[in-house]
Amino acid sequence: MEPRHIKGVLFDAFGTLCHIESPRLPYRLIMKRWEKGAADCYQAIMTRDVSLAEFAGEAGLSHEEAAFLEAHVAEETNSMRLFTEVPQTLQALRGHGLKIAVVSNLAKPYGAPFLKLLPFEPDVRAFSYEVGARKPEASIYRYAWEGLGCAPSELIMVGDSLQNDYQVPHELGLHALWLDREGSSLQSEDGHVIHSLQGVLGYLGFD
Structure with a gap:
């Protein structure tokens, strides 16, 4: 070549x-709660133009849990x-x-x-x-x-x-x-x- x-x-x-210097794995709880299983959830997270809050809602997480996970996303993105x-x-x-x-x-x-x-x-x-x-x-x-x-x-x-x-x-x-x-x-x-x-x-x- x-x-x-x-x-x-x-x-x-x-x-x-x-x-990422401060990994928090914020999507892990969503994957645990996802009705169709972790593999289906991972595919959705990676291929859909959807916010974490929307995925949290689909997985049945509370507003408090979603806010907690969004704070973890902020920690991760701030440490990139x-x-x-x-x-x-x-x-x-x-x-x-x-x-x-x-x-x-x-x-x-x-x-x-x-x-x-x-x-x-x-x-x-x-x-x-x-x-x-x-x-x-x-x-x-x-x-x-x-x-x-x-x-x-x-x-x-x-x-x-x-x-x-x-x-x-x-x-x-x-x-x-x-x-x-x-x-x-x-x-x-x-x-x-x-x-x-x-x-x-x-x-x-x-x-």
Whole structure:
């Protein structure tokens, strides 16, 4: 692969570009109370453009319980931080003329706070609650590459989930890099493993 063939990079959000310093897991109680079970609830949370309060109501939670959970969401969103190398890496990629997209499984309350963290607005955002599909469903990746006006072979997907950000994108014809921040891998994915987001620059020959 030569860098001139790559026109854009698709990034996962949480665990890749940013992290939550004070996790509270506010949706956990809703999932416990959801009549159709946790798996159905998770799918709904990730693929419906609905507030936490509305989901809490559907799950039968009281107004007091919903307010408690919304306070936990506020704690989480207020503690969201970019990883230290992210702004410089994103700016460098844009400086080389690459398009940037974010492809992420998100509940609605996290979308706007996440965008505020970024040094610039991505060219495309494929947030699951807006797209109506979540990774590893093919349609969310397709939404991103069509939005960028690129073929899958002209793009790289980067993220910390081996299945969602490496294996499935690769099957769909994208280039892919698995971000293993913990260094737990043994470089088994054909060498397509990086341990910092700056590894994207090295992979493309930009450093």
